[in-house]
Amino acid sequence: MGALSGTLSYKMFYVQGEVAEGWQDLYxxxxxxxxxxxxxxxxxxxxxxxxxxxxxxxxxxxxxHTLLFDHFINLGFRQDKYAIPSALLKAHVEEAERExxxxxxxxxxxKFEREDIKIMVKRKLKEKQLPRMKVxxxxxxxxxxxxxxxxxxxxxxxxxxxxxxDTFGLKLLPANPYINAVQLEPGPEKIEELxxxxxxxxxxxxxxx
Amino acid sequence: xxxxxxxxxxxxxxxEFMMWLWFKSESYDGLMEVAEHGDIEVLFDDALVLExxxxxxxxxxxxxxxxxxxxxxxxxxQQGKRVSRAxxxxxxxxxxxxxxxxxxxxDFSSVKIPAVLSREEDEKFYERMYLVEELEDIIAxxxxxxxxxxxxxxxxxxxxPAMKEWIMAEEGVPSELYPAQAExxxxxxxxxx
Numbered sequence: 560m561g562a563l564s565g566t567l568s569y570k571m572f573y574v575q576g577e578v579a580e581g582w583q584d585l586y587x588x589x590x591x592x593x594x595x596x597x598x599x600x601x602x603x604x605x606x607x608x609x610x611x612x613x614x615x616x617x618x619x620x621x622x623x624h625t626l627l628f629d630h631f632i633n634l635g636f637r638q639d640k641y642a643i644p645s646a647l648l649k650a651h652v653e654e655a656e657r658e659x660x661x662x663x664x665x666x667x668x669x670k671f672e673r674e675d676i677k678i679m680v681k682r683k684l685k686e687k688q689l690p691r692m693k694v695x696x697x698x699x700x701x702x703x704x705x706x707x708x709x710x711x712x713x714x715x716x717x718x719x720x721x722x723x724x725d726t727f728g729l730k731l732l733p734a735n736p737y738i739n740a741v742q743l744e745p746g747p748e749k750i751e752e753l754x755x756x757x758x759x760x761x762x763x764x765x766x767x768x
Numbered sequence: 769x770x771x772x773x774x775x776x777x778x779x780x781x782x783x784e785f786m787m788w789l790w791f792k793s794e795s796y797d798g799l800m801e802v803a804e805h806g807d808i809e810v811l812f813d814d815a816l817v818l819e820x821x822x823x824x825x826x827x828x829x830x831x832x833x834x835x836x837x838x839x840x841x842x843x844x845x846q847q848g849k850r851v852s853r854a855x856x857x858x859x860x861x862x863x864x865x866x867x868x869x870x871x872x873x874x875d876f877s878s879v880k881i882p883a884v885l886s887r888e889e890d891e892k893f894y895e896r897m898y899l900v901e902e903l904e905d906i907i908a909x910x911x912x913x914x915x916x917x918x919x920x921x922x923x924x925x926x927x928x929p930a931m932k933e934w935i936m937a938e939e940g941v942p943s944e945l946y947p948a949q950a951e952x953x954x955x956x957x958x959x960x961x
Contacts, residue, residue: 563893567900568877628893698897707900711875735873736781737774743912745919745954752919754769758780758821759928761787761935762848 561709562633562698563614570716571734572706572723573742574699579728583623586727590626593726594619595637600685607690608638608722616694632699636708636719639690643681651680695719706731780821782871785914786851788927790836791934795946803909803953809859810910812836813866818849827852837940845935858906865903874911879903913953922950 561567579585595609596619612618612625613633626632655676656668668676695715697708708719720731732738740753769777790812792800798811816835820826828844835841836854851871855878858865863882870877881899886892917923926947934941 562896563889567879567881567896570873570875571904628890631893631897633893700897700901703901705904711870711873711877733873734875735775735779736785736871737778739874739908739911740778740781740915743908743915743954745912745915749915749919753778753915754774756778756781756919759784759923761928761932762846763932 561696562707567707567709568711569707569709570711572708572720572731573734573738574704574706575730575732578701583627586632587621587623587626589726589728590621590634593722594621595639598639598641598690600682605641606638607640608636608718610726611635611637611694613696616692630700630702632701633696634699635694635696636722637692637694638715638718639692641685641688641690643684643688648677648681648684651684652677655680697723779872780850781915781918782874783819783821783850783852784918785911786854786869786871787845787931788914788917789856789910790851790854791931791941792946794836794934795941795943797943802906803913805860805906805909808906809857811857811859813855813857815853815855815868816841816851817853818844819852820847820849839938842935842938858903860902860906863899865899867903869907876904876907913951916952916954917950920950920952922947922952926950 561569590610593609595611596607598604598607609619610621611634612621613635615625616635616637618625626634656673659672659676660666660668695708695710697706697719699706706723708716710716710719716733720733723729723731737753741750745753789810793810793812798809800808800810802808812834814832814834816830818828818830818841826849828840828849830838830841853868853870855866855868858867865882866878866880868877868879869875879900881896881903884892884895884899886895917927927950930945930947930950933945
């Protein structure tokens with residue numbers, strides 16, 4: 560886990576709202592419900608994501624001991640994705656279409672036949688490969704209401720944010736200059752001023768924007 | 769304006785904060801008093817990126833040495849470029865943190881914390897989190913001072929003219945240039961951010 564060794568690169572989120580009463584049982588239940596589900600080649604989905612215990616990405620069973628570190632909830636956010644290169648898929652689909660036309664003595668294929676062939680080829684290719692696995696850890700400080708997520712990719716952070724909010728029923732606000740200023744609790748007057756403040760022009764003759 | 773718009777349109781505060789911090793650090797050779805943390809050293813280290821505000825593709829990347837003190841970085845500032853990320857060294861009570869601070873999202877990356885003493889996995893985790901939190905609190909306290917100063921009349925009356933002088937100065941700046949009287953830290957002590 561990024562929090563356990565080495566340098567740290569993370570995105571900070573602020574948790575909005577209060578931790579629910581009886582949260583231990585409730586969150587454990589919710590984490591289990593939103594645990595990672597492995598992909599199967601026959602599934603239509605090509606991506607799957609969900610929670611795993613930290614440092615044990617192949618496990619999908621949880622108890623309080625695996626996720627609660629004093630006042631921190633630590634979890635891994637695992638995402639698996641089948642990544643079939645488009646050129647490879649295209650070549651296999653074209654080959655399969657040719658074979659199908661010969662076997663069935665056809666000159667042309669309907670849209671539905673093409674779709675069926677594509678699904679079948681995709682499944683065969685998925686059977687030959689393992690999905691790509693990515694696990695990113697998160698650490699939720701329940702006392703401070705801060706979540707640290709070990710990725711700064713905006714796509715991954717957005718996905719994580721939605722998944723966290725669905726699991727725990729609490730909103731997350733990502734760190735940024737405006738949110739950080741509001742988190743300092745400067746008072747309603749200053750918050751209003753923040754909403755209208757304009758960029759400073761440090762260089763004469765250059766526009767501020 | 770909704771929250772998403774506010775987040776998008778106020779991003780400039782991140783780079784203004786880093787420019788203010790750079791100015792203050794250079795004025796006082798890195799030494800500054802930070803609310804609730806006492807005397808701290810905040811130094812711009814060996815990596816600095818400046819970007820044009822409108823054309824983000826116009827970027828100057830400086831690596832190695834002390835770019836914050838280089839004439840090239842000053843020229844970029846004089847052309848209207850603003851800090852988009854910087855490697856910063858924070859020293860408190862003999863302990864040292866190193867981080868890359870990104871202006872747009874106020875994100876911390878490549879954070880090196882002081883050496884931890886604990887051996888046990890759990891204890892090591894708590895100690896590391898404690899040290900990261902201490903760094904976050906120091907940056908938040910500095911940001912609080914910046915925000916209150918930024919929203920006060922002293923920003924335009926004293927801080928901006930002094931920063932303009934600093935940007936145009938060819939040599940280093942004397943500490944007297946920093947308008948300490950314009951600095952505001954707000955009515956209450958920072959909670960945390």
